Amino acid sequence: MINFNGELLQENSNFLNHENRGLRYGDALFETIRVVNSKIYFWEPHYLRLMSSMRILRMEIPMDFTMEFFEEQILKTLQSNELNQKSARVRLTVFRNNGGFYTPTNNDVSYIIEANELHSTFYSIEDKAYEVDLFKDFYLNPDMLSTLKTNNKILNVVGSVFAEENGLDNCLLLNAQKSVVEALNGNLFWVQGNVIKTPPLSDGCLKGILRNKLIEIIKNLEDYTLLETSISPFELQKADELFITNAIVGIQPITKYRKKEYSNEVAKSLIGKLNASARLG
Incomplete structure (x- = not known):
């Protein structure tokens, strides 16, 4: 119905x-x-x-x-x-x-x-391969409209077709300044050591609900420093971890980008805190 x-x-x-x-x-x-x-x-x-x-x-x-x-x-x-x-x-x-x-x-x-x-009651992380690459055919405009969840999602549709054609699980989108903005279906987080980065809204990323919630959670953790800052394609291969967030999946770790493979320890440490936050509202 x-x-x-x-x-x-x-x-x-x-x-x-x-x-x-x-x-x-x-x-x-x-x-x-x-x-x-x-x-x-x-x-x-x-x-x-x-x-x-x-x-x-x-x-x-x-x-x-x-x-x-x-x-x-x-x-x-x-x-x-x-x-x-x-x-x-x-x-x-x-x-x-x-x-x-x-x-x-x-x-x-x-x-x-x-x-x-x-078919899952709580947010969880599966230990499975999840490979991404850049989608460079078209770019996001870094403006306020890009931060809204509108029905204008043709870029995401074409990017998803590209991912399927190339045997990828997802693609990362770039803005006109060639900064990495987000994934096709969620926001992006970058981890190196105790530093966690996520692109700022000014770069054109979606104003994601899980993005905001994880920023709040990470800022309250003494072990990590959270930065909202631009991420270049070159930085992707320097990261220890990359993960995607959205309201349905929660946290999706990326295991491979081109020849670089990633761990998921930080993502796993955050998933329990995310579930606790979800239950509280």
Whole structure:
């Protein structure tokens, strides 16, 4: 079942048409959220990011779009799919309503909530190969729009096709200044000794929920120094560890970039702290 503006519909329902602005112009935002036994992980940061992004895109925020309202709608959707006592991936999409060309006829919005089962209850790290390389066909623009989770993800789509064609698990994206910004599906962390780096928002990386949470966790650890600073492609092969973060997987260690292989000790030391933080909210 899919939740469209509060109404539960069958997944094969034709409730959108060719005028949908998310389809026509990418005029939409989304949040991908992990839920375990009806506990919404990091719900407040997700909600606040969505509201902030809607303001930046000049969407009209309805009065009833409160944290409590969306939490109720998410749980209703999970219940309708018999996922309320399981682990689930929830996607909440907000898009501007039909009308107009580039200039919309109004700034009113609609939303869709969909849910799919996940098969892991907690964030975990598997000891398996995970190889990446740079995707250099196209570049990210280092501006505020790149930090938002919009439907304009064609770079990520083309990069994912490139990764599959080349037997890679993921690719790292560059900005116009040739700095490494993020992975196709998450933020990047670089580890050397007791120094951990992650690209700054000014480089164009997504304002990731897990990125912010790990920055907070690492800053409270005496053993490490956290730097938000640009990372060059040359620095990748100097790292002891590289890992990717997103709200669904948590932490994904990279095991190989070109000829360089990496360990995952720091990533493993952080995963327990991340799970504890998720359970607390």
